[in-house]
Amino acid sequence: xxxxxxxxxxxxxxxxxxxxxxxxxxxxxxxxxxxxxxxxxxxxxxxxxxxxxxxxxxxxxxxxxxxxxxxxxxxxxxxxxxxxxxxxxxxxxxxxxxxxxxxxxxxxxxxxxxxxxxxxxxxxxxxxxxxxxxxxxxxxxxxxxxxxxxxxxxxxxxxxxxxxxxxxxxxxxxxxxxxxxxxxxxxxxxxxxxxxxxxxxxxxxxxxxxxxxxxxxxxxxxxxxxxxxxxxxxxxxxxxxxxxxxxxxxxxxxxxxxxxxxxxxxxxxxxxxxxxxxxxxxxxxxxxxxxxxxxxxxxxxxxxxxxxxxxxxxxxxxxxxxxxxxx
Amino acid sequence: xxxxxxxxxxxxxxxxxxxxxxxxxxxxxxxxxxxxxxxxxxxxxxxxxxxxxxxxxxxxxxxxxxxxxxxxxxxxxxxxxxxxxxxxxxxxxxxxxxxxxxxxxxxxxxxxxxxxxxxxxxxxxxxxxxxxxxxxxxxxxxxxxxxxxxxxxxxxxxxxxxxxxxxxxxxxxxxxxxxxxxxxxxxxxxxxxxxxxxxxxxxxxxxxxxxxxxxxxxxxxxxxxxxxxxxxxxxxxxxxxxxxxxxxxxxxxxxxxxx
Numbered sequence: 326x327x328x329x330x331x332x333x334x335x336x337x338x339x340x341x342x343x344x345x346x347x348x349x350x351x352x353x354x355x356x357x358x359x360x361x362x363x364x365x366x367x368x369x370x371x372x373x374x375x376x377x378x379x380x381x382x383x384x385x386x387x388x389x390x391x392x393x394x395x396x397x398x399x400x401x402x403x404x405x406x407x408x409x410x411x412x413x414x415x416x417x418x419x420x421x422x423x424x425x426x427x428x429x430x431x432x433x434x435x436x437x438x439x440x441x442x443x444x445x446x447x448x449x450x451x452x453x454x455x456x457x458x459x460x461x462x463x464x465x466x467x468x469x470x471x472x473x474x475x476x477x478x479x480x481x482x483x484x485x486x487x488x489x490x491x492x493x494x495x496x497x498x499x500x501x502x503x504x505x506x507x508x509x510x511x512x513x514x515x516x517x518x519x520x521x522x523x524x525x526x527x528x529x530x531x532x533x534x535x536x537x538x539x540x541x542x543x544x545x546x547x548x549x550x551x552x553x554x555x556x557x558x559x560x561x562x563x564x565x566x567x568x569x570x571x572x573x574x575x576x577x578x579x580x581x582x583x584x585x586x587x588x589x590x591x592x593x594x595x596x597x598x599x600x601x602x603x604x605x606x607x608x609x610x611x612x613x614x615x616x617x618x619x620x621x622x623x624x625x626x627x628x629x630x631x632x633x634x635x636x637x638x639x640x641x642x643x644x645x646x647x648x649x650x651x652x
Numbered sequence: 653x654x655x656x657x658x659x660x661x662x663x664x665x666x667x668x669x670x671x672x673x674x675x676x677x678x679x680x681x682x683x684x685x686x687x688x689x690x691x692x693x694x695x696x697x698x699x700x701x702x703x704x705x706x707x708x709x710x711x712x713x714x715x716x717x718x719x720x721x722x723x724x725x726x727x728x729x730x731x732x733x734x735x736x737x738x739x740x741x742x743x744x745x746x747x748x749x750x751x752x753x754x755x756x757x758x759x760x761x762x763x764x765x766x767x768x769x770x771x772x773x774x775x776x777x778x779x780x781x782x783x784x785x786x787x788x789x790x791x792x793x794x795x796x797x798x799x800x801x802x803x804x805x806x807x808x809x810x811x812x813x814x815x816x817x818x819x820x821x822x823x824x825x826x827x828x829x830x831x832x833x834x835x836x837x838x839x840x841x842x843x844x845x846x847x848x849x850x851x852x853x854x855x856x857x858x859x860x861x862x863x864x865x866x867x868x869x870x871x872x873x874x875x876x877x878x879x880x881x882x883x884x885x886x887x888x889x890x891x892x893x894x895x896x897x898x899x900x901x902x903x904x905x906x907x908x909x910x911x
Contacts (some may be wrong), residue, residue: 396820399783400792424815428795428831431780435749435787440871443778456875461776462669462678468776469875511792511828514810514821526816532911556911574798574835575814580665580774581689581834589910600665603774606880610910612900618888628903629888630896640897645911648901 330357331364333420340371345421350381351489368395379497381489386497393506397425399432401509407436408504417477434478442470442479463603484586530559533587537563539594543571552642563601579604593634597622653708653806654764655698659691661723662775675876687723690770692839693832698768699731709733728850729842735855742860747870752784757863767829771796782831792824796833
């Protein structure tokens with residue numbers, strides 16, 4: 326009888342699991358108690374990383390360590406993991422939403438003939454069945470999903486699920502199974518790193534600052550970045566600002582950009598078009614600053630200031646600085 | 653070079669959606685339907701490839717009820733050469749996997765060198781069909797591509813796929829499946845000539861039986877749709893900017909505990 330809940334490890338490509346794994350393992354633990362296992366396909370798994378997965382609640386860590394697993398290629402990862410699934414029959418397979426995990430888990434589900442709930446924002450047992458909740462139609466509705474059979478496969482939206490506390494005493498049993506690793510047909514040519522802004526990644530940040538059409542031009546984003554540095558926030562943009570060429574697409578928040586769910590979202594000169602809301606409406610606290618009192622973003626904002634952002638932003642940055650210097 | 657573009661018809665983002673009488677689905681009355689925006693990037697890329705090479709054929713494929721013909725007609729108006737409509741009530745409950753299996757069956761008949769689709773459809777945002785299609789076909793795939801170039805003899809394609817923190821550039825042997833991310837290109841608008849011409853182009857109806865398929869029972873299903881939980885009413889902070897900003901920071905720290 327299948328009982329294990331597998332959590333596929335997303336890592337920093339340097340041997341450590343990303344902190345979003347605390348959320349995935351935490352949620353799996355809430356559903357499955359001790360039956361939580363981490364599965365790590367990587368070219369490099371550090372001992373500290375394995376220990377960390379145990380501290381977050383994995384009772385077992387399956388380490389599939391091989392140079393062929395980096396960079397991620399679906400045609401290599403999928404058959405390798407499918408072989409282990411066939412042997413171990415996990416009850417559920419969870420992964421965080423990242424660009425590669427979205428592809429990997431979908432392709433894995435097809436190979437296993439299993440169902441997938443992508444970008445889930447809640448998971449709950451109803452009797453013996455898992456029910457996932459996921460936003461649909463630009464986040465205007467929620468869909469409750471059920472599976473025909475196990476394994477229940479789902480990706481989990483970052484920053485939504487309560488992370489597991491790191492319990493230093495807990496340690497995981499380590500398994501290094503041997504699986505057949507198929508030869509890749511696709512081949513890496515190069516990896517182009519983005520110029521780092523020094524600020525957190527948009528989808529992982531606990532605080533996100535967003536600038537919309539009201540920013541008036543690309544040169545003005547520096548005031549948002551200054552605020553970002555003070556409070557440790559990522560800086561994103563609305564589609565209007567990206568389409569105007571003010572910010573590269575990777576900074577776009579919304580339906581055709583990134584979906585974020587930070588603890589705190591601060592929107593400046595963002596009107597709140599539906600397609601922007603689709604990418605940020607699950608944020609916990611929403612702050613909006615806009616000159617236009619009719620801007621739709623005020624309808625979902627927890628706090629609003631109707632004023633010129635160019636007056637508010639510097640004052641707010643100073644006030645944040647004062648607060649954080651004090652504490 | 654033959655290219656298949658898989659597209660989906662979805663409600664326009666600005667359309668109001670309401671839960672239907674059957675709470676598993678939306679009420680489709682009064683909905684404006686469009687081609688999912690990511691799929692337009694895929695169509696555009698296929699057309700540019702054909703234009704650059706000076707020859708080839710671009711075939712738009714979509715699964716869904718009769719109304720989907722409109723979306724296929726839009727693809728033809730943009731410049732696709734012909735269209736295939738997977739139109740059978742047997743697919744009414746198709747999940748992403750059943751959809752991928754249906755598309756794969758058509759693709760096996762057509763034998764294109766390349767399949768393009770959008771990174772996800774903006775109705776259910778599952779983002780699975782492209783990758784699942786590649787798995788059913790046994791082809792290599794790259795998702796969320798930002799750039800693409802097919803080599804001169806159409807044996808391989810070089811793509812840049814978006815990942816956190818950068819772009820990974822890969823060579824994939826053809827045939828392959830690619831899913832388009834925003835930024836790949838700027839989709840064209842259909843010209844009047846294109847719209848007129850589209851009326852004469854073929855949209856072939858295909859039933860599951862024509863492909864030798866009996867659609868499998870879905871592996872995931874919507875149990876029901878729900879409205880969003882209401883957000884607590886917000887508060888507009890009044891007063892001089894200096895005071896408003898102070899009060900905002902106080903509220904974020906003490907009331908919301910968000911900073």
